[in-house]
Amino acid sequence: MSRVHDMGGRFGDGPVVPEPQGIPALGDWQARALALTLACGSLGQWNIDVSRHARERLSPKDYSRFSYFEKWISALADLLVETGVLTLEDLKGATSAEIHDLADRMLKAEAVTGVLAKGGPADRPSLKPIRFGVGDTVRTRHPGGSALVDGGHTRLPSYAVGATGRILSLHGAHVLPDSNAHRLGEAAEPLYAVVFSASELWSHPEHPNDEVVLDMWQSYLEPV
Amino acid sequence: MQVCPAGQGRSSTSSLLQALWTKGAGQAGQGGGTISFMPHDDHDHPHALLPPEPALRVKALETILTRKGLVDPAALDEIIDTYQNRIGPKNGAQVVAQAWSDPDFKSRLLDDATSVVADMGFYGRQGEHIVAVENTPELHNMVVCTLCSCYPWPLLGIPPGWYKSDAYRARTVREPRKVLAEFGVTLPEDTAVRVWDSTAEVRYLVLPMRPEGTEDLEVEQLARLVTRDSMIGTGLALAPEQST
Numbered sequence: 001m002s003r004v005h006d007m008g009g010r011f012g013d014g015p016v017v018p019e020p021q022g023i024p025a026l027g028d029w030q031a032r033a034l035a036l037t038l039a040c041g042s043l044g045q046w047n048i049d050v051s052r053h054a055r056e057r058l059s060p061k062d063y064s065r066f067s068y069f070e071k072w073i074s075a076l077a078d079l080l081v082e083t084g085v086l087t088l089e090d091l092k093g094a095t096s097a098e099i100h101d102l103a104d105r106m107l108k109a110e111a112v113t114g115v116l117a118k119g120g121p122a123d124r125p126s127l128k129p130i131r132f133g134v135g136d137t138v139r140t141r142h143p144g145g146s147a148l149v150d151g152g153h154t155r156l157p158s159y160a161v162g163a164t165g166r167i168l169s170l171h172g173a174h175v176l177p178d179s180n181a182h183r184l185g186e187a188a189e190p191l192y193a194v195v196f197s198a199s200e201l202w203s204h205p206e207h208p209n210d211e212v213v214l215d216m217w218q219s220y221l222e223p224v
Numbered sequence: 225m226q227v228c229p230a231g232q233g234r235s236s237t238s239s240l241l242q243a244l245w246t247k248g249a250g251q252a253g254q255g256g257g258t259i260s261f262m263p264h265d266d267h268d269h270p271h272a273l274l275p276p277e278p279a280l281r282v283k284a285l286e287t288i289l290t291r292k293g294l295v296d297p298a299a300l301d302e303i304i305d306t307y308q309n310r311i312g313p314k315n316g317a318q319v320v321a322q323a324w325s326d327p328d329f330k331s332r333l334l335d336d337a338t339s340v341v342a343d344m345g346f347y348g349r350q351g352e353h354i355v356a357v358e359n360t361p362e363l364h365n366m367v368v369c370t371l372c373s374c375y376p377w378p379l380l381g382i383p384p385g386w387y388k389s390d391a392y393r394a395r396t397v398r399e400p401r402k403v404l405a406e407f408g409v410t411l412p413e414d415t416a417v418r419v420w421d422s423t424a425e426v427r428y429l430v431l432p433m434r435p436e437g438t439e440d441l442e443v444e445q446l447a448r449l450v451t452r453d454s455m456i457g458t459g460l461a462l463a464p465e466q467s468t
Contacts, residue, residue, distance in 0.1 A: 008370030008421065009398045013391035016406045018458070019384045021451045023312035026382065029279035031308065034382075035300035036286055038349075043294060048425075052372055059269065068373070068388045070278045074271035077285055081270040086288065091273035093245040095288050103293030112302040119378075121352040122425035155423040157370050159397065171353065171426055191424055193355075206401045209416035215424035 002145070002158045004060040009159035009202065033069040037076050042107035042115060045083040048122075049181035053153040054079045124188035126173030131190065131218055136167045138194060138221040146178045147219065153181035156220045160212075164224055165196035168213060176217055190218040244284045245275055312381035315346050316429060317450035319379065320461075321443045323356075324434040334358060337429060341379065351378030351427055357420065358431040359457075364415050365430045366404070366457030368396040369422040376427035380452055387456065397421055407458045430457040437464055 007013075026034065041051070054075040058066065066074060080086040085102060089095065107115060132138060142162030146152030155177050171191040179187035194216045198205035201212060274281045289295035319341055323330040333340045337354040341347070354376060357365040369375065370393050375383040386392050396403050400417045404410070411417065420428045432454040438446060441464070448467045453459030 005371055007390060007394040008368075010390075010394035013389075013394045016386050016389060016392045016395065016403050016458075018407050018453070019386055021313070021453065023308060023381050024384045026304075026308065029282045031304045032286060032300060033278075033282045034307070035303035036282065036289070036295065038303050039295050039299050040289070055372065062269070064390075067278065068385075070281070073278070073282050073285060074269075074274075077271040077274055077281075078269060080285075080289075085294070088270055088273060090288050091270050091284075093242055093284070095291065097291050100292040100294050106294055106296055107299045108296055109298035109302045112299050112306065115349075116303070116306060117348040119347060119349040119352045123353065155371060157421065157423065159370075160421075171355075171424070174353075174424055177424075191426075193426075195418070202398050206399055207417065210400065211416065211418045212397050212421060213418060214421045215426050217424075 003056050003151075004058075004063045005056045006158050008157045030067075030069040033073040033076075037072045038116075039107045040076060040080065042111075043085060043102050043105050045085055045102075046079055047180055048120065049153060049175070049177040050183065051075070051079065052177070053181040054082075056153065122174045123172045124175060124186060126188040126190070128173060128189045128218070130170065132167045132170075132192060132221065132223070134167050134169060137164060137224040138167060138192075138216075139164045139224050140194075140216065141220050141222065148178050148184060149182050152178065154178045156216065157214070159201055160196065160214055163196050163200050165194040165200065165214075168193040168195045171215065174217070176219070178217075178219075192216055192218070192221070194221070244280050244287065307377075307382050311378060313379075313450075313452035313455065314447070315344075315381070316376070316379035316452070316455045317447040318443075319344065319346070319356075319429065320431055320450045320455060321446035323431055324438075324446055325443050330358075330431075333431070341429075346378045348378045350374070351376050353424075353426045354379070354429055355426055356429045356431050357418075359433045361412070361433075362415060364411050364417050364457065365420060365428070366396060366400050366417060367420045367422060367428045367430060368393060370394070370397055371421075371423060374422035374425075374427065376429055379427075379429055380455060384452070404458065407453060409458065409460060430455050432457075432459075432461040435461050435463045 055071050058071060077091060081088060140156060140160055140163050144156050144158055144161030146154040173188040174191040176187040176189055179185055193213050195211050195213045198210035274284050290297055323333050333356045337356040341354055359365055373383055373388040397419050400419050435449055449462040451459050454461045
């Protein structure tokens, strides 16, 4: 029912290993994988939710053994084939040298700064009525998972499914990833920061006053 | 070891590609056969057709895309230069130091960080919606993304390896204090921890507490006390004597 990326609360991962402050130095191929993934975004064949879902759909075996940028580059290859930009023959190395139909969308060096600085805001005008106010008690949907597509993308983590919390703030209306990741439309709806007591989420919370805040779309929530 | 039939060697680029795939297969085989490169038409996971070794996998994909006019290697260099040399935690440190120095700025930052940091020139991909959360003696904030590794890139740059690790993603929501201890941070018993799991496109910036004995410092001096980790919540701002 869940996917391997949905690891919040999992046991057994060992210690977190701190690193020096400042900008982390990427290895050569890691930097290249990052840049290649961002550059391919300019081809306009997917959105950020489609791209996240592509990483999540790596097999559990691949997801677990791949390093971070191996996930990126492998999911990128999968996306390029799924969207028809490349063929399986291309990936096999039997690729033609013909200029691609999408070549006019290629990200040029001089456009990089502008593209990175522009970003892609996720807030949208929305007529969906705002259902909850700050301080309201809400419960997250149970069972969890995508309500739209079986096994589909969602941003409701398993550890917070069916949990009762309180509305901390309203972020405005944001694109719904559960829909957008499957090209079913942006379906923007109100997005809230919802605070949950650690004792609501965990059987052995570290401290009675600790809390976890998650950003939750309105359709993930029901009134209590 | 099976190796897929590569291109027909029509051009020198084809030969280069063929070399990448053949090399990839060879390297995989040297490891004792635990990772075998067995190309097959797996429509669910086309990436398996690329060479398995990560550096070769990236090189192969870049070569294919460049050849088709879909990627400009100079643009890749530019992206890498941006994130290795220009955008990093110094951006966020400027914001924090300004907030420590100017109560009005801090109030506006806590109210609407996105527009305040955009005015300082910090906006862009993975920083379209920023919320600043303030640490106090009563409340310590920490940021994680359990589902992937969302991070406020325009303010902090590339995330460190540990932020993207399974251990940090899995444990921070359940046992933040044990994670903090691994960073050498122990909070007072009466300080609550609030962990922010970045499940949407909102990116959180922790405003660490201003260290004692810094009343006379200017904004630039204060900024040197603000570490990357203190803005994620896995560290505290440095005391003046800790700063180099």
